[in-house]
Amino acid sequence: MSDLTDRPILNVRDLNKRFGRGCVHCRKPEDLPGLSNRCPYCGSVWACIHVSFDLYEGEILGIVGESGSGKSTLVRSLYFDAPVTSGTGEIASFKEGKANIFTESAQQKRYIKNYLMGMVYQNPWLGLKMDFSSGGNIAEKLIAAGNFNVHQIRQRASKLLDHVEIPLTRMDEKPVHFSGGMQQRVQISKALANNPSILLLDEVTTGLDLSVQARVLDLIRRIQRESHTAMIVVSHDLGVIRMLSDRTIVMKQGRFVESGLTDQILEDPHHPYTQLLVQSLL
Numbered sequence: 001m002s003d004l005t006d007r008p009i010l011n012v013r014d015l016n017k018r019f020g021r022g023c024v025h026c027r028k029p030e031d032l033p034g035l036s037n038r039c040p041y042c043g044s045v046w047a048c049i050h051v052s053f054d055l056y057e058g059e060i061l062g063i064v065g066e067s068g069s070g071k072s073t074l075v076r077s078l079y080f081d082a083p084v085t086s087g088t089g090e091i092a093s094f095k096e097g098k099a100n101i102f103t104e105s106a107q108q109k110r111y112i113k114n115y116l117m118g119m120v121y122q123n124p125w126l127g128l129k130m131d132f133s134s135g136g137n138i139a140e141k142l143i144a145a146g147n148f149n150v151h152q153i154r155q156r157a158s159k160l161l162d163h164v165e166i167p168l169t170r171m172d173e174k175p176v177h178f179s180g181g182m183q184q185r186v187q188i189s190k191a192l193a194n195n196p197s198i199l200l201l202d203e204v205t206t207g208l209d210l211s212v213q214a215r216v217l218d219l220i221r222r223i224q225r226e227s228h229t230a231m232i233v234v235s236h237d238l239g240v241i242r243m244l245s246d247r248t249i250v251m252k253q254g255r256f257v258e259s260g261l262t263d264q265i266l267e268d269p270h271h272p273y274t275q276l277l278v279q280s281l282l
């Protein structure tokens with residue numbers, strides 16, 4: 001387990017994300033009937049509803065929930081892939097933690113993505129340029145952060161690929177020719193290129209064979225131990241969350257329904273939905 005410092009390195013408050021134009025029946029998530037997150041009149045979906053949490057230095061925060069619960073939308077919103085509908089996010093190392101990252105300019109958002117946050121997608125095609133070499137993918141990230149020295153770039157790329165156990169003889173190959181597990185490892189090394197303090201991982205082992213999954217999970221744990229990078233790990237699989245995360249948040253239909261230390265959630269789940277998830281793990 002990590003030592004949690006007092007001050008979060010990321011805090012998110014009241015994040016809401018609606019897909020669709022909305023109508024008079026779903027202007028606010030509270031207007032929706034029952035606990036549904038889909039408007040029966042216009043079909044808009046509130047994928048994240050009043051989401052608030054803190055992420056502390058060096059911890060792994062797990063977000064678990066069934067398909068469609070809003071997990072991917074949450075991390076993608078944090079990575080600015082999709083604009084939030086409302087809410088605030090503050091990063092302690094960005095403008096002294098006093099700026100709402102969601103309302104920053106495109107240039108500042110690029111800065112955050114290049115220096116402060118890394119993202120690993122379930123689908124490696126989203127995180128990698130398949131027509132670039134593996135080394136080229138890392139170089140792209142280093143160049144975006146202002147490093148133009150070819151020798152240094154090559155050295156750093158070699159180090160990163162070695163760290164994720166990609167043979168250096170394959171550095172000049174395109175990841176399209178790699179196995180799924182290798183593609184994920186290249187994605188992880190690319191996301192870590194500029195030593196971000198926050199790493200977002202979205203279902204990174206889904207679809208991989210069990211032995212390949214185990215290797216990627218081991219790698220994530222090793223990186224967290226060695227670099228103390230804070231991570232948000234999203235998965236529908238409580239087994240993955242159990243292996244990785246210190247704290248866990250359970251998400252259902254866009255809402256956080258339960259949160260706590262992972263061990264506590266597993267041993268004594270309070271919400272009926274969490275109880276179901278835990279039962280399915282046994």
Ligand SMILES: Nc1ncnc2c1ncn2[C@@H]1O[C@H](COP(=O)(O)OP(=O)(O)OP(=O)(O)O)[C@@H](O)[C@H]1O
Pocket residue numbers: 019020045046047065066067068069070071072073074203236
């Ligand atoms: N681009 C989009 N346009 C419209 N609706 C979307 C879009 N992306 C996601 N949604 C909807 O938002 C809700 C949350 O989706 P999201 O992908 O975040 O869930 P998830 O928990 O990550 O599930 P999965 O693991 O299956 O992706 C779902 O109802 C989904 O249909």
